[in-house]
Amino acid sequence: MEKSSEKNIFLLLFIYIVSTLFICSKMSPLYITNEWADPNIYFNVAKGMVNGKALYTEIFDHKGPFIFFIYATGYIISNTNFFGMYLVEILFWYLLAISLYLSARLYLNKVSSFLITLPFFVCIVKIMKAGGSAEEFILCMEGISLYLYLKYFKMENPVHKPKYMFIHGILVTAVMLTKINLIAFWFFPLLAIFLNILYHKEFKNFYINIIAFILGSLVIAIPVIGYLYTHNCLEEAYKIYIELNSAYAKLGSPRKIFFRLLGRILYLFLEPTCLFLLGFMGIFLFPFKYINNLFERWGLFLAAIILYIAIFMGKFQYYYPIPFLIFGFVGFIYLGLFLKKYINNVNFYSNKPYIIFILFFLFTSAGISGLDNTRVEAWILKDDNYGRKALMTMRLKKEIMKEKNPTLLNLGFGLANNLFTTCNIVPNIKYFVTPNLSYKFYPQMRDEQLQYIKDKKTDFVIIQQYIPGNGYYDDKNPIEVAQKLKYNPILLENYKLILTDSIINCIDERSVDIYFLYKKKK
Template sequence: MLVAAIFCLMIATRSSFLYPLNNWDDANSYFSMGKSIFNGQMPYRDVFDQKGMYLYFLYGIAYLISHTTFIGVFALEIVLGFLDVIGFYRIIMLFIGNENDAGADGDYKTSIAAAGFSCLTFAVIVCSRSFWWGGSAEEICLPLYIWGLYISVRYFKNIYPQKAMSFKDVFIGGLLAGFIANIKFTGLGFFFAWMMMVFFSFLSCKEFVNGIKACFVFLFGMFVTFIPWIIYFGIKGALFEWYWGYVYVNVFVYTDVESANPGTMGRINQMVKILYWLIRDNPQYFVFVIIGIIYAFFGKKQKFMTRLNVPVLFAFMFLGFFGGGRELPYYSLPLSVFAIFGFAFIGHLLTEYVLKDSNENKSKLLSFAALTIAVLLVYFNSMNVPFMKVSRDDYFMYRFRDRVLETENPTLLNVGCLDAGLYTLCDIVPSCRWFQTQTLNIKEPENNPYLEQERYVKEGLIDYVLVRDYIPESINDHYELCDKETYGWDGAEFNYYLYKKVR
């Protein structure tokens, strides 16, 4: 399973050493934010991006491993990917292992079959379009969803309704939800449904008081994950900046930019269309998601709550990400974790009718075949593979890097797009709060990113300005064009200009 995680990610993510650079602007923005933390700058106040602190902290650790490459991010993705595969294995074993024991591994043959299907599940996820270029916030969150899913399914499948969920498991669920809340809180729809189903199970077990207690235990688990950042921002007197940058901007500013309110029926119609196109764009895993949800609902000898659990978790996760009407390719990646139930169904059939009387060698052969198929699936389906053919010498951002590094201790400003990767390649710590152009409609003059970037250019406060498409009117007052390139992807084409300050 570890080998599968390594080889699948080695092909699927542009953070891998097989690629010249992970040139996704989101991933580079996270990298610059993490870098800034470990260079004494404070997120939201000194440098701005609107994701959560655990994402930046993990990227900061990756920066400590390698300052100018994504090798540290690749190592992080492998660790998290291995946790994904292990979590998938535990879920499959609930369906093809010893059902009388919530945590049993079953016999050797079923264990090795489960390992194979876990690898295949991981493969169809990372080779999908929603995996995008690798390193997304959604990818970082996957193990949190998977292990939350495991705890929930294990309880409703093997324990409910004999007794209520233990407070220990409820607390762990709260911890997982808290980490999600501090990475990308729109993903909390899943854990809202998770705790809702747990509370209903307490009611079903006629333990109303303990159900109320469980809600507080869950919330306490969430609160624990906030403690490090309460201390961090509290010591620096910046609790408001944390709230403003992460909560206020995402709730009241970012959503205002996205879309107008279409009304209830319009919203439902919008989400139906979104789901349709998600299925069209990501057939690699949605086939198994659909099969799996049907299997989880119509499986034999199940209690009513057990049948509802998986569809409800899926529905609330979908609402959390797409209820606002905003759609980007990588938003749907967390939905892919439900593909495990499709593979659990296939695994159940396989162990019941194929491996039942087989020997261990046959099981090993099938497991090796699953690993091979997993790697081939990624190689022939990942949208990133063609980028392997681009060498560092041919990629224009390395040429831009060489021009910037002609200046000792250079400073940089990114105008017209998010972080294009030049901060990473040059190992530059952003010196401007709005070090990249955000798609935010902030009306307050003191927090307006466009006015601040315009001031930096107009006053010549930065050594180099990397511009995409939009060229500031005052750029020629202090800067001269030293390089340019036209570059595109996914049907779009952009013009990049590198300006150097005239001394």
């Protein structure tokens, strides 16, 4: 009966995750497409990889290689839209939901654990933009490790199972090859586990767990590094992912870092309930009230501190704190334990889980329907019935699709990245889009793009003008600014302007973008 009840909860969690992502993620088939720049870069770099282009040397982005393997999985499932990535998202979020529920179950009963798991996903939705960021997938990996960490120390006579460390090895390496600074989350918890093993003089288990961690790491490292090596792009991968990103993330003096971290506490109010209030409970109250083991307590507390530093000390986008939400869930557990002593009779809730689930789902749907990144009015619109809200780049797409097997170069950064997806274009050049790297910092990219224009490498070129500028580009550099770039003699000699379109970008902070579409001269 107990197992049957738990299975029902797992089923309800699955229904909840599928439904929430269906409404809130623009990977969902409810929406025509996800026009956010980042997922489209990941998807189309992955598309290039699957179609034979070598990562970093023949097709470029400066993110870690593993995110492109995730997106390659989605592309293989569905190579003309994001439906495959919707299924990948469901898998990751469901694993997160189960992990969080099981973490709560270490301290609370089934119903309480279930009920605190549901609202956590509303907090994710509020800051996730349009779905599909690397940070979302990393949060899911954190959730799994959090459960294994809490479970180990919750046992009466804990002997750390090597299979758990094997999983930790997989997750740490996946994150290291996606967004390297976020492995900060794992440093102190894993150190706490190993110190606890040594404290109990389990030396054999200590060495077995080290081996298990290495073997888990190899599960991810071998295929990724193997791909890079066999495609002769391992050295370039190191230069781009490690050296370029390290230079890009230059932090400044310790004094400057300190005041930046202090000031960015305000960013926790992007989602004040989970990032700030519950985050405070999860970091400062839960470990010191409900965790007795010294290693476990300080491992969790220091993980939060170092993760905060890793996220907030450098350049910032408002979806970056998504991985920090994990401590908000620890705060949910603390809140559940706090309220537990005030709620003596929970029979009504235990006997009516389905009613509670339906009510909560309706509440969640009502709450998220008003969010900027869930434009439900976009559904059901097809072909010529597309509204501007349904597909903001539709006019550009229609013009590009007049050409058979079109090729494209996007000199801007934003919605136009989505045209590679909606027009099903396999990138034919390395720098097919323009990531947020300034000309001053990485001149090679723009210089190469100008050479593409000179050589007429693509059928179409898009220039994007921001109103106001978003800071990605050096306003003083004449080959960087759209107003000046569109008068570049190389461009005018080889391409002609065929369309200008002004778009209210509802995804990227509701900016106003002007797009200039150029077509290659015969």
